[in-house]
Amino acid sequence: MPDQPPNDRPAPEGSTAEPGPRASVRTASSRAEASAQLDALIDSAPVGIGFWNTDLRYERLNAALATLNGASAEYHLGRTPVEVMGEMGVSVMRCLREAVETRRPVFEVELSAVIAGRGPQPQHREGSWFPVFGADGEVVGVGGVVRDVTARxxxxxxxxxxxxxxxxxxxxxxxxxxxxxxxxxxxxxxxxxxxxxxxxxxxxxxxxxxxxxxxxxxVDVSTRMASSMDLADSLAHLARAAVPLLADWCTITTIGIGGVLTTEAVAHIDAGRAQQNYDFYRRHPPRRDAPHGPGRVIATGELDLLREITDEQLQSTAVDAEHLVGLRSLDARSALVVPLRASDVTVGALTLVLSDPRRRFSDEDIALAQAIADRTALHLRNAQLYTERSHIARTLQASLLPRDLPNVPGVDIAARYKPAGAQNEVGGDFYDVFHAEDDVWIALLGDVAGKGAEAAAVTSLARHTLRTSALHVGSPALNLATLNRALLAEAFTTRFCTVLYARICPSEDSVLLTFANGGHLAPRVLRRGQPVERLDVSGTLVGAIPDARFQEVELRLHPGDLVLMFTDGVTEIRESGRPPDYGESELDATLATLSGASAEEVVAAVEARAIELHGGEPRDDMALVAIRMPDR
Structure with a gap:
């Protein structure tokens, strides 16, 4: 899945730090991988392939397309099809324009006209053109596949x-x-x-x-791989696409956890046999030390073509009698196993098998299988990297949040955290609740500028600094000042954060909270039978300026009273025509309906309403902490 769109917040007045981006940027490595994908497509395709920008000028093309157009590849660059081909270019321009304007592919269009560089005789071409979309969903150009049908x-x-x-x-x-x-x-x-x-x-x-x-x-494989991050579905589609044009049956093998070879997809001209073959490979996974097959290809990274499979070869591959019986039942007469390689890393193997003794793999079959394998390998590698990155992000994010909330006598506390987007980056929101000293607990809620590793480092520093400081100093304002100095002293970051600090002191008939605010949104107070209140507690951003000032305000909760702390992901609703305070007004309206509700019920209802206002998918991380004194 793609990175999330930028969500930067301007630095407050007087800030000397630059805010980090609210979304990931594409790294040099990802750009290199994208370039490699395009190079693989252009260089290995047996037909003409090109890419035009939105001005309908050539930006990339392979030698096959240059030959079809009667001009060198260098001559094409920056020119329109009309400038390169003349009469034929008019028809090509019409197809390119249709793909851009309709945002839909133009498939299998036959064109006949004179091409300037190919002599006076009319030439005949068949092409498919499809729009290419950028990360923001806008058309950034048109890709196309063209072949010469003059002979036909x-x-x-x-x-x-x-x-x-x-x-x-x-x-x-x-x-x-x-x-x-x-x-x-x-x-x-x-x-x-x-x-x-x-x-x-x-x-x-x-x-x-x-x-x-x-x-x-x-075209189908490239389109499917580019439009889906569902790896299992994409591999199954690929296997079905290869049968029966290239083979009678097909398998795709990948490297699983611990290096175990796993058969991910099987297709067969006989649907019933497809499941049988799949079950066989599940019982007998390919081996790296096998003399033939996907295991050997993955181990060596080299193509393996068996023009005629003999029973002696099956016997050398089998590990026991049962395995041999299964291999014979597959009815494999010849096989072509192609490595799935991306960036010099072998990530699997594509196996094509013929059961019909009259069929043999031609040079065209091998070239097409290699082209399909190249596209599949790049998609598979990207999916693996995406999965690894998401797992790391989830693990790191979990380490920055408390596993469980402590049991505070006489106080009902609940929290929620909802990351934005595909969860493949660590968010900047955090919260914490911990015991500081006898009959004193601390609740924190904060928002670090930006996302990613640097934001995670600032979050970790903030939590551990405040936890340590709270054990020695009781004043919330002084503890925020300690964090401010710690952030300014760190050389690894220029990021700042907002923090709402609450010192909780429960007693028999009430709960005394002392708040200090480091540039965060004002918490809301909900009392039975009264309108929702905004607790007025001010302070500067933490880690932004050396002479930061933090105010302390006390709030006493009586039975049934509740205070809600939240980050800006809950209230920032970016819709045209909405007033700037629309999100906060909706929050107050939601809270007004929750008088007497438990802390858990309040955070659940507020989170659900915020997600609804965001159209079902939050654009920013959301964190909530509710503190309530239960009814007596």
Missing amino acids: HLAENERTRLLRDALTARAHAEAARLRSESIQEEAEQARRQAEDARREADVARRDAERAQERTQIL
Whole structure:
């Protein structure tokens, strides 16, 4: 899944630090991988492939497309199809413009016209063009696949001519038969020649259709891989696309946890056999030390072509008698195993198997299989990196939040944390509740500028600094001042944060809270039968300026009273036409309906309403802490 769009917040007046971005930026490594993906597509495709910008000018193309257009690749760059090809370019421009304006692919369009660099004879091309979208969902250009169908057109014309000639010959033969047996024999010979010509035309037509199917597989695979991060679904689609055009059945093997080889997808011309083969590979995973097959290809990174599979080869691969019986039942007569390699890393293998003894893998089959494997490997590697990154982010995020809330006598406390987006980056919101000294607990809620590793480091520093300081100093304001000095002293970051600090002192008939605020949103107070209050407690951002000032305000909760601390992800609703305080007004309205509710019920209701206002998916992290004195 893509990184989230930027969500930066301007630094407050007087701040000397620059705010970090609210979303991830693409690293040099990801740009290199994207470039490698495009290079692989251009260099390995057996057909013409190009990329045009939104001005419909060539930005990238392969040698095959340059040859089709009759000009060098360098001559194309920066020019429109009309400038390169002349008459044919007009039709290409029309297709490119349609793809940009409709934001939909233009499939299998046949074009016929003179190409400036290919002589005076009309040329015939068949192409598919599709819009390419940027991270923001806008069209950044058009990709296209073009192939030369001039030969097919000539073959069809020749077939028409030959059929016409045959009909004429047969007519003459019928007339001649009445005149002479010898003329009848000549007519029969002409008929046989016409039949031969028809068969040749049929062969040419079938070859053209097969070439079109091969091109379509590449388009389908590339489109599917680019549009889906569902790895299992993409691999299953790929396996089905290869059958029966390339093979009678197909498997895709990947490297699982601990290096175990796992068969992720199986397709077969017989749907029932597909499940049987899948079950077999689950019972007998491929081995790296096997003499043939996906295990060997993954271990060596080299293609393995078995033009004829013998029983001796099956016996050398089997580990026991049961395994041998299973291998024989697969009915594999020949096989092609292609490594899935991306950035010099082998991440799996694509296995194509023929059961029909009359079929053999051609050079075209091998080239197409390699092209498909290259695209699959890049997608598989990206998905693996995305999964690893998400796991690291979730693990780090969990380490920055308390596992459980402490049991505070006489106080009901509940918290919620909702990260934004795909959860493959550590968020900047945090909270903590801990015991500081006898009958004193501390509740913290904060928001670090930005996301990622640096934001996580600031969050960790803030939590541990305040936890340590609270053990020695009772004043919330002094503890925020300690954190302010600690952040300014750190060389690894220029980030600041907001922190709302609450010192909780429960007693028999009430709960005394002492708040200090480091530039955070004002907490809300909910008392039974009274309107929602905003607790006025001010202070500067933490870690922004050396002479920060933090105010302390006391708040006493009586039975049934509740105070809610929250981050700006709850209230920042970015919709055109909405007033700036719309989110906070909605929060107050929601709280007004929750008088007498428990702390858990309040944070659950506020979180649900905030997600609803965000359209079902928060644009920013959300953290909530509710502190309530239960009814007596």
